[in-house]
Amino acid sequence: MQDQDKPAGLVRAVAGIDAAITARHHIAVREFFDDGTEHLSRFTVDPTLAGLERLSQRLAAVPAPLTAVVEPTSMTWLALALAVERAGGRMEMIGARHSSRLRGAIMGKNKSDVIDSEVLTHVGEIFDPPPLVLASPGQLALLLRAGETLSDRYSDRLSQVFDLDDPTGKLQAAWNVKEQLRALLRTGSLQDASAAKTRLGELVDHAAQPETTRLWRTVCRWWKEIEVLIVTGATTAKLEANNTAIKHLKRTGRGFVNSRNYTTRIMLRSAARTAA
Template sequence: MIGTGRGSWAVITPIIPPFNSDKCSFTYFIANGGRLTGLEPRKHRKTKERTQRPGAHVLSPGDTLTEKAGHRLTEVFAADDPTGTLQAVWKVKEQMRALLRTGTLAGAEAAREELKVLVEAAARPETNRLYRTVCKWWPEIEVLIVTGATTGKVEANNTTIKNIKRTARGYRNAANYKSVILMRSAVRTAA
């Protein structure tokens, strides 16, 4: 009897075709005696280039912009920035990136001086605060430039530990918690 017994819901549920085509309709299904034959996997449409919102190039690194994107950025500055503030702040951002990419202390000091000139030209509280932060952290920035050492690995480990804690719903035994952290760390190191 239809609708009784274990798993009978599969018999009485309507059949939903996976996608709309001539060879995959309910009529085609019935005509072929309930067999879904002749079906090909769904072909993915070619997606157009992702269109960005207007002004999104402002956030992109200047050295990675295509010629078209650089032209668009110039148009945005010309049309939407009559005071030149946005362009000045963008130059500060680019100079900060250049400062962090330098490989020598002399190059970093020159980039810092250029950053100071651009910050003064921008005359914005945000850029002033950025420059004060750079000055305050200058010894650490020098260490970064000389050694290239960052806290990226430590931050990744902290994130992993937080994810273990989140998925564990609270360990009652500290030894078990520690052993799970060490095992996952060992697995990541071995991979």
């Protein structure tokens, strides 16, 4: 017979992180005990290095396997994932397609209602998101390289990354989207570009990641401009380079009171570069 005075043992814990860009991160930690009871605690941390260190310390103090759940708010999830990893926990990230399901199942709220940190602790009751896998610096270098520039050796290393370090397939899916976008921009006709865009949309649907979805929306929003680039090959690269050079001149001169001197300095620099 079980000892009635024996305290309940902590089985696992789930931390919901309501991430912010400039405001404080709100964290709720739900602890599950072997007698079926739960305990919820809340705290906040600043979105700074000191705040992330405090987050790691608080999560590391939980004496049970811990899973943290976060919505992708800009790139704040990356720093939070590192903090959770330092605490010995596992990070899971839910995308927009899961948010509406979570609202309806847990809260019964509308699409415009906010999912807070406490709601995120219930994610495991609705669906089972895969763990977030962070790429190492070496893996990132491979992933950012253009596919056609990879030697046989580095192609093999990239295949090993996908086979051994990418159990969810997210890295490979994102890499395929990146390479297809590059292939689209290299096309020489509108017909080829349209076919490449269709293929890109298929890869984005397969990836089902917030970042690739935002990329797809950007491509669709700027598609007419992309068509002009494919047909004419014209870009604003030279204009942007000139604007940057002008800003450097102004910064070097600590500002110019006399607009004529400012214009003269710009023209002299342009003439010197042309003559060179």
